[in-house]
Amino acid sequence: DIQLTQSPSSLSASVGDRVTITCRASQRISNHLIWYQQKVGKAPKLLIFGASTLHSGVPSRFSGSGSGTEFNLTISTLEAEDFATYYCQQTYSTPLIDFGPGTKVDIK
Amino acid sequence: QPQLQESGPGLVKPSETLSLVCNVYGDSITSRSYYWGWIRQPPGKGLEWIGSIFYSGSAYYNPSLKSRVTMSVDTSKNQFSLQLRSVTAADTAVYYCARLRGGKNEDYWGQGTLVTVSS
Numbered sequence: 001d002i003q004l005t006q007s008p009s010s011l012s013a014s015v016g017d018r019v020t021i022t023c024r025a026s027q028r029i030s031n032h033l034i035w036y037q038q039k040v041g042k043a044p045k046l047l048i049f050g051a052s053t054l055h056s057g058v059p060s061r062f063s064g065s066g067s068g069t070e071f072n073l074t075i076s077t078l079e080a081e082d083f084a085t086y087y088c089q090q091t092y093s094t095p096l097i098d099f100g101p102g103t104k105v106d107i108k
Numbered sequence: 109q110p111q112l113q114e115s116g117p118g119l120v121k122p123s124e125t126l127s128l129v130c131n132v133y134g135d136s137i138t139s140r141s142y143y144w145g146w147i148r149q150p151p152g153k154g155l156e157w158i159g160s161i162f163y164s165g166s167a168y169y170n171p172s173l174k175s176r177v178t179m180s181v182d183t184s185k186n187q188f189s190l191q192l193r194s195v196t197a198a199d200t201a202v203y204y205c206a207r208l209r210g211g212k213n214e215d216y217w218g219q220g221t222l223v224t225v226s227s
Contacts, residue, residue, distance in 0.1 A: 032211055043204060043220045044155070050212035087155055094210025095143040095160035095168045102154050 004100040012108040019075045021103045023088035032092035039084045110135035112218035126192040130205030138163045143208040144188045148201040195225045
């Protein structure tokens with residue numbers, strides 16, 4: 001299977017900050033990567049697919065980049081509603097899928 | 109976009125079988141473009157892929173769960189199912205069903221259902 005790591009595992013930030021989360025894959029996965037946002041008690045919400053395509057309705061302050069083995073999720077200007085846990089998922093080997101361990105973004 | 113809805117008992121006794129159904133709305137489970145999957149999340153922990161199935165019945169399972177998992181598809185009801193045998197407290201989790209397309213495409217999930225394993 002494909003191992004996904006995320007860094008950092010957690011971060012503290014303030015409203016208005018720029019935040020970048022990195023997801024690394026153990027092998028090249030082209031741009032076959034999804035980012036999710038999950039709030040406590042809720043299902044993961046799709047943010048970005050194809051590493052950089054914003055899902056419908058997702059604010060433009062979210063962006064994704066990367067290809068191969070290294071990917072970034074950036075929130076350009078953090079808002080209060082963005083405090084959550086973020087997961088990456090590889091879709092390269094679907095129907096076998098793998099998830100990163102998550103990055104928790106909380107309030108400084 | 110499709111809607112997926114999980115259903116099944118919220119409480120299962122240790123050593124028994126956990127059974128869940130995912131009903132799919134707004135999409136055909138017989139589409140050749142998709143796989144249908146189950147993912148779970150223990151309380152306070154990360155996401156774990158359980159398995160995926162094609163409408164034909166071809167299934168792929170997480171090796172760590174393979175000996176206890178069976179997935180099936182009912183095309184007449186546009187639904188697919190999960191059975192997890194010999195459950196323990198470690199199987200307590202929110203269980204999600206999902207439509208998986210792969211590649212550069214988006215996946216869609218249900219809202220999840222909490223299953224607690226307890227006597």
